[in-house]
Amino acid sequence: MTQSTKRTIQKLLIANRGEISVRIQKTCQRLGIRTVAVYSEADQNANFVLMADEAVCIGAPEPSLSYLNQEEILKACRSTGADAVHPGYGFLSENASFAKGLADEGILFLGPKADSIDLMGDKIRSRDAMAKAGVPVVPGYSSDSNDVNAFLTEAKKIGFPVMIKATAGGGGKGMRKVDSEEEFIPSFESAVREATKAFGNGLVFLEKYIGNPRHIEFQIFGDSFGNVIHMHERDCSIQRRHQKVLEETPAPNFPAEWKEKMAEYAVLAGKSIGYLGAGTVEFILGEDGSFFFLEMNTRLQVEHPVTEMVTGLDLVELQIQIAEGKELPAPLLEPDGVPQNGHSMEVRVYAENPANQFLPSIGKIEWMKLPLSRGLRLDTGVETGSEVSIYYDPMIGKLIAHADDRETCRKKLLSALKKFVIFGPITNINFLQNILQEPDFIDGKVSTHFLNGKDHLIYQREDDKREALSLIFQLVQKPKVAKSIWEAIGNAFQV
Amino acid sequence: MLFKFESSDLHYSIQALGIGSIRIICSDGTFQDFSAKTVEEVDYILPGPIGIFIDDLGNECCILQKRDKFYLHWNGNTYQVKLDSRNLDESLLVSNEIRSPMPGKILKIFKSPGDTFGKSEVLGILEAMKMENQLKAGFAGKVVSVLKKEGEIVSQDEILLVLEPLP
Numbered sequence: 001m002t003q004s005t006k007r008t009i010q011k012l013l014i015a016n017r018g019e020i021s022v023r024i025q026k027t028c029q030r031l032g033i034r035t036v037a038v039y040s041e042a043d044q045n046a047n048f049v050l051m052a053d054e055a056v057c058i059g060a061p062e063p064s065l066s067y068l069n070q071e072e073i074l075k076a077c078r079s080t081g082a083d084a085v086h087p088g089y090g091f092l093s094e095n096a097s098f099a100k101g102l103a104d105e106g107i108l109f110l111g112p113k114a115d116s117i118d119l120m121g122d123k124i125r126s127r128d129a130m131a132k133a134g135v136p137v138v139p140g141y142s143s144d145s146n147d148v149n150a151f152l153t154e155a156k157k158i159g160f161p162v163m164i165k166a167t168a169g170g171g172g173k174g175m176r177k178v179d180s181e182e183e184f185i186p187s188f189e190s191a192v193r194e195a196t197k198a199f200g201n202g203l204v205f206l207e208k209y210i211g212n213p214r215h216i217e218f219q220i221f222g223d224s225f226g227n228v229i230h231m232h233e234r235d236c237s238i239q240r241r242h243q244k245v246l247e248e249t250p251a252p253n254f255p256a257e258w259k260e261k262m263a264e265y266a267v268l269a270g271k272s273i274g275y276l277g278a279g280t281v282e283f284i285l286g287e288d289g290s291f292f293f294l295e296m297n298t299r300l301q302v303e304h305p306v307t308e309m310v311t312g313l314d315l316v317e318l319q320i321q322i323a324e325g326k327e328l329p330a331p332l333l334e335p336d337g338v339p340q341n342g343h344s345m346e347v348r349v350y351a352e353n354p355a356n357q358f359l360p361s362i363g364k365i366e367w368m369k370l371p372l373s374r375g376l377r378l379d380t381g382v383e384t385g386s387e388v389s390i391y392y393d394p395m396i397g398k399l400i401a402h403a404d405d406r407e408t409c410r411k412k413l414l415s416a417l418k419k420f421v422i423f424g425p426i427t428n429i430n431f432l433q434n435i436l437q438e439p440d441f442i443d444g445k446v447s448t449h450f451l452n453g454k455d456h457l458i459y460q461r462e463d464d465k466r467e468a469l470s471l472i473f474q475l476v477q478k479p480k481v482a483k484s485i486w487e488a489i490g491n492a493f494q495v
Numbered sequence: 496m497l498f499k500f501e502s503s504d505l506h507y508s509i510q511a512l513g514i515g516s517i518r519i520i521c522s523d524g525t526f527q528d529f530s531a532k533t534v535e536e537v538d539y540i541l542p543g544p545i546g547i548f549i550d551d552l553g554n555e556c557c558i559l560q561k562r563d564k565f566y567l568h569w570n571g572n573t574y575q576v577k578l579d580s581r582n583l584d585e586s587l588l589v590s591n592e593i594r595s596p597m598p599g600k601i602l603k604i605f606k607s608p609g610d611t612f613g614k615s616e617v618l619g620i621l622e623a624m625k626m627e628n629q630l631k632a633g634f635a636g637k638v639v640s641v642l643k644k645e646g647e648i649v650s651q652d653e654i655l656l657v658l659e660p661l662p
Contacts, residue, residue, distance in 0.1 A: 353501060353502055355501070355502045355503070356501070356502035361501075366559060366561055366566070367540075367545055367557075367559060367566075369557065369568075417571075418571030418572075419571075421557055421568040421573060422573060423545075423557075423559045423561075423566035423568070423573070423575075424566075426501055426575060427573070429572075429573065430572050430573075433571065433572075460500075460572060460574070463527070464570065464572065464574075465500055465574060466507070466519040466521070466527045466529070467527075467529055468567050468569055468570075468572075468574040468576075469498055469507055469509065469519050469574075469576060470509070470517040470519055470529035470531075471529075471532060471534075471550075471556075471567060471569055472558065472565050472567050472574075472576065473509045473511075473517055474517065474531050474532065474534070475534065475546065475548070475558050475567075476560065476565075
């Protein structure tokens with residue numbers, strides 16, 4: 001690995017929106033780097049736009065016309081003289097052609113090399129590359145063609161149950177669990193149809209199905225000197241339809257021997273492809289301690305704050321340093337050089353209605369009151385008066401807690417959620433509280449099946465709703481004790 | 496007056512049962528009584544306006560009314576209800592009595608005993624929850640008696656006017 005020329009970033013363009021843009025800009029402000037926000041017409045009054053040193057409108061609200069519009073973003077780089085781009089997560093963060101386009105213009109990309117993005121974005125090629133490097137991969141089978149009979153033969157070799165997965169994309173599309181030989185062919189054909197419709201590419205591959213799996217991922221960082229280190233694990237098992245709901249570190253009920261081995265392979269995965277920058281190696285962990293490489297994400301992840309809380313590091317700052325050609329700081333390169341202090345948990349607060357199939361609840365935030373205390377962090381891009389838009393994912397923010405141990409952390413996060421007030425859109429806050437209070441969660445018995453069959457977590461209790469209604473009724477009556485403030489503001493609450 | 500929570504078809508109506516007791520009646524046929532809580536008003540925030548108060552357990556709660564929606568944060572949870580005023584006309588009478596659909600103040604009475612009226616004519620206006628509710632006749636008839644005056648406060652389901660249909 002050759003040493004790249006050192007450059008200092010003066011102006012960073014953030015090719016993203018909302019909370020991640022705010023978070024990245026905060027680090028830039030601390031480091032004295034000027035910021036450029038790009039925004040769609042729907043976001044012109046958003047926090048992340050107003051806080052930036054410069055802002056450029058890049059198009060209409062639809063992502064394809066703005067946040068996915070590489071040409072407009074490159075134009076914004078040129079017109080503002082930005083010397084680097086941070087893509088955030090989602091949007092163009094794992095788009096190899098965007099990374100290449102920036103490299104061609106001599107603009108630094110706060111992400112890995114285009115080749116890494118390309119390789120790791122292809123589920124089949126990344127599996128093969130990892131297998132070759134000696135990283136355990138889920139036993140499986142892939143092929144250039146969807147020959148159902150060849151697939152059935154291989155499925156029998158792997159042993160049922162097997163998973164059929166789409167190679168071109170995720171989010172559960174083109175994915176099927178097949179329990180027996182008889183079901184295979186119809187499930188296969190259905191998966192191919194679904195994948196074709198969702199991604200324009202119906203190619204699928206097979207993987208052994210892992211029972212009661214946990215999703216454990218390792219944060220890794222690589223620099224241009226060939227160093228690759230890990231920054232411990234995150235347990236992201238609690239998912240709904242393959243979307244993460246809650247993440248924590250350290251992983252609960254996670255023996256040190258398992259961790260050591262997995263961490264080794266995470267670093268090996270990074271080293272084998274000469275990884276540069278921040279990345280995450282995802283594993284699937286079985287109940288018996290067997291683990292397999294699932295995929296690698298070549299971006300800063302949504303849940304990176306929990307790692308920052310226990311390590312005390314600013315991952316965006318590190319990304320900047322690595323992009324500038326610097327080596328990872330020496331203390332981090334020591335054995336056990338990255339601390340893992342205490343416990344941290346994050347929940348994703350969304351403007352969605354769990355009782356209505358988790359559909360987005362859009363509209364204006366009439367009032368928002370944030371819980372604030374030591375050991376709490378809220379990464380958000382909205383405030384009182386903001387509009388939750390139909391064009392983008394309805395995230396209100398990420399609430400992160402840190403404490404000395406898991407139970408204290410859990411209680412702190414729960415207490416914060418109870419104090420978090422959002423009047424306007426309906427949110428999943430009640431659902432998140434219910435998860436934190438669920439006995440299995442308290443015991444650390446997590447797996448990707450955690451939410452299956454737990455519909456009781458979704459609803460507000462009927463008794464509570466009625467009591468709330470009686471309280472509303474009581475409050476809008478004329479108060480028994482007339483206070484001057486009521487009269488002064490014109491009896492707003494009086495009948 | 497019917498309330499509705501989002502994504503539930505159930506409707507709720509409220510009855511004040513004497514001093515210190517409130518009955519919530521659900522459209523599924525069940526009801527539940529609650530005693531009035533001791534609440535202490537602490538603060539009042541604009542914009543909103545948001546009322547901040549302490550409930551009987553010492554917890555801080557907040558309430559906001561925005562047009563036909565009420566937001567309440569209480570007991571660690573946010574509740575959102577909507578006033579389903581669409582049902583108001585239907586709940587009005589095809590009986591000879593005009594009853595108050597909700598607690599409120601009689602703003603206007605347009606008729607005196609002996610006056611006639613046409614079907615759906617507005618006989619009076621009840622003010623409640625910052626909204627005006629028209630008291631309409633369900634049939635053409637004559638006013639027999641008027642039991643309340645303008646400015647009088649009424650509770651839910653009180654008889655306001657007695658009518659009789661035209662022969």
